[in-house]
Amino acid sequence: MRRISMMTMFILCAVLFGTLAMQAHCRPQLLADANSTALYDERKNEDFLICVEYKCNCFTPNGLASTACFPLSIRSAVVQGGIPGAANLGGCAALESIVRRHALKGALYAAICAAPPLALARWGLLNGVKATAHPAFVDKFPAEVTAVDANVVVDGKVVTARGPAMAMEFALALVEQLYGKEKADQIAKPMLVRYEPGYTFKELNPIQWQCSGTPKVLIPLANANEEMEAITIIDALRRANADVVVASAEDGVEIVARHNTRIVTDVLLDAAADQQFDLIIVPASRN
Structure with a gap:
């Protein structure tokens, strides 16, 4: 694992129409807590309005053009999951060019959910690498990729994760690769990410809560x-x-x-x- 100094790092987070909402927002928040600045890529809208899955509308602060000419180097490139978001990202030639140049420099890059096979593998950036993905998309990996049944996989400079429930683990794995385990643990503790062994919750004064029809x-x-x-x-x-x-x-x-x-x-x-x-x-x- 290569650790980088504690200066502010710039992380590229790629999102498009159909990106999965919770995946798109776990990474920027944890990376910001770790003293990183998340830059977003998108290609649909002049005002950078992204309608991610389940109708969560968000503006991104940057577009592909502004990120491509950003004056500071990007330390990590992260490709989000979701359908059709991951497929849209995989078909984005401008994003492929950015991530490919980034990978050729030997820098960290990552993807989650459907994005490992539909984007990184499609671009040939997982050849000879062990990686994971959402179970519904693992069979989309080409023969050059070794599929691993794990929540999060770190293989050299590549980090991949399976799906929405692993978004937090994935984000913390990125923080650990960039800053080290101590920083990842420091962020995880106040967010209650890693519970102590035997952790349970207790319901007090239970009631029969129900509603008629759609809540x-x-x-x-x-x-x-x-x-x-x-x-x-x-x-x-x-x-x-x-x-x-x-x-x-x-x-x-x-x-x-x-x-x-x-x-x-x-x-x-x-x-x-x-x-x-x-x-x-x-x-x-x-x-």
Whole structure:
């Protein structure tokens, strides 16, 4: 493992239409906690508005053109998963050129979920490498790649992971490769990522909670909320087909989360005030 000095590093995170929401936001938040700056690539929209999976609309701070000519060197390139996001990224010639040049320099690069076979392997950047991917896409690896049944695989300068539930492990593996295990542990501890052996949770005063029909959930967001917590909650509930209303407590529908992710909410909070909800979830924020 090669460790780099504790100066600010610039990490390229590639996202496109159809990228998986929780994967796209775990990495930037943990990398920012580790003193890194996440740059995003995209190619769809002039204003860099990305509709990732499960209708989580976010603005990215950079596009391919701005990132390609960024004056500081990129230390790591990370390709996100999701369908059709991973396939869209794999078909992006501009992104392939950037990541290929990056890999030829011997720098760290990574992918998660469907992106290892649909992007990195498609570009020939996993030849002779041991890698993992989402089980539904492992058979897409060419013969030159050795598929490994593991959550996260680090093989030399390449890091791959299986899917959404491993997004946190994947992000911490990147932090460890860039900064060392001590830094990764330092970040993981306050985020309660790695529980002590025997960890359990206890439900107090249990009740029979139910609702008729599709649950309607309100998630209010304000500036400086934790994007990873908010997006993960929205992602999971919308996967379950809940009717999730994301409402802005600010003056406009766009909020700026803790690590400067610009999230476009569904409505202003005032517009949701008179609606009936089965559940209201308030995400956290940290200074």
